[in-house]
Amino acid sequence: MKLQHIGILTAGGDCPGLNACVRAVVRSATNDNVRVSGIRHGYRGILHHEVVELNARTVSGTIHLGGTLLRTARFVELRQPDTVRHVAARLDALALDGLVIVGGDGSQRAAIELSRHARTPLVLVPKTIDNDVGGTDHAIGFDTAVNTAVEAIDRIRDTAVSHERVFAVEVMGRHRGTLAAAVALASGAEVVCTPEAPLSIEAVAAALQRGSALGKVSSIVVVAEGVPGGAVGLAEALRRQTSYDVRVTVLGHVQRGGPPTAFDRILASQLGRQAYVTLAQGGKAHMVGRVRGQPVTHLLEEAIQLQPESCHEHRVLCHQLAGSWQDEG
Known part of the structure; x- marks a missing residue:
């Protein structure tokens, strides 16, 4: 018809x-x-x-x-x-x-x-x-949100370096860390915390300390909002357990808007x-x-069973390139 x-x-x-x-x-x-x-x-x-x-x-x-x-x-x-x-x-x-x-x-x-x-x-x-x-x-x-968050972190990093601080930056992602991992990799963050691969405070602190030993004077930690406690909870725990001057930026709905x-x-x-x-x-x-660049069509009942793109590769590569992680894989 x-x-x-x-x-x-x-x-x-x-x-x-x-x-x-x-x-x-x-x-x-x-x-x-x-x-x-x-x-x-x-x-x-x-x-x-x-x-x-x-x-x-x-x-x-x-x-x-x-x-x-x-x-x-x-x-x-x-x-x-x-x-x-x-x-x-x-x-x-x-x-x-x-x-x-x-x-x-x-x-x-x-x-x-x-x-x-x-x-x-x-x-x-x-x-x-x-x-x-x-x-x-x-x-x-997704692509716009990644670029919006990366642009914001580029600006935050200027302040982080100038004041020699650690910034915990929270991005959206209640159940999956795909956005956080992509943002972390593209912005050169030192640590990324996602709901799929939660990190202990001890692991985050150890990574930051290894970075300091390598001469880093500032660090960016990207946190997906679905991580328990979010960026605020992470920053509070780091302040209690380390001497780092940790600040928090929650990007929030700025990631949804704009051209x-x-x-x-x-x-x-x-x-x-x-x-x-x-x-x-x-x-x-x-x-x-x-x-892979080609159009696909799925039945709705079948599409709901398909797994979304994993953030594992981006998360691992972010940590490997940060140079302050051990045995990441």
């Missing part, structure tokens, strides 16, 4: 590149004379019928903008079976030939539940600065186009992605 009318929404936390993806979906559709409706505020917008018409002009001048022109929201009520069925009924009432969902791991799980009750075909485009969605090498927003990098704009454009094509080819409950 030829597509006549599709929808698109952005769900969960915002990240750079969402508008580039929406633009790609809308322009791919309108090039084929397919009508596009945008659903505001994520899944919640389906329930409350927050629908706006989109066309080539409404997405003009948006590829470089952070945030999402459709707005977004977390909708935890969708974890409840009755709410899922209610949203599915509201979605089917829109009479769409397909819906593109731009979301992360939580949106992926919600899409699976929704696909079990709704007749409307669904295609998920992965976006998350944590890069914790399996089935794709990169999710939209997307060229990489994220290209990735978002590719995945947005791919999502539209997947619907046009009869996709019902799929996720799109890119692996």
Whole structure:
């Protein structure tokens, strides 16, 4: 069946590149004379019928903008079976030939539940600065978040060297340290702490002390927010056990905002186009992605079983190049 009318929404936390993806979906559709409706505020917008018409002009001048022109929201009520069925009924009432969902791991799980009750075909485009969605090498927003954090640490290092201090810098990543490990490696940090590979205070202190013995007068420790205690807890423990002057910077939501990098704009454009094509080819409950530079499409039920990219290699290489770690592997 030829597509006549599709929808698109952005769900969960915002990240750079969402508008580039929406633009790609809308322009791919309108090039084929397919009508596009945008659903505001994520899944919640389906329930409350927050629908706006989109066309080539409404997405003009948006590829470089952070945030999402459709707005977004977390909708935890969708974890409840009755709410899922209610949203599915509201979605089917829109009479769409397909819906593109731009979301992360939580949106992926919600899409699976929704696909079990709704007749409307669904295609998920992965976006998350944590890069914790399996089935794709990169999710939209990850590259920009890495670059934003690295730029901040470059500035922090100037102060760290000038005052001969240790800085514990906290980045996002509740359950996985992919962002932290990439940021640590790219910024030349001395230590990176991730949820997958927690380090004892003694191990961190020993690494810093070996660095001092090698002549280092300052150090950067990158901490994923999911590490127990976070950067604040780590700094407090280091102050108790060592003589280092430890300061803390929590980068927080600055990592979510700002214009997307060229990489994220290209990735978002590719995945947005791919999502539209997947619907046009009869996709019902799929996720799109890119692996080793090539487009891939997975069934949603299968994609959720795939493991996200591991941060092990980046973490190990960061510590090896810091020169103050022993037996790291």
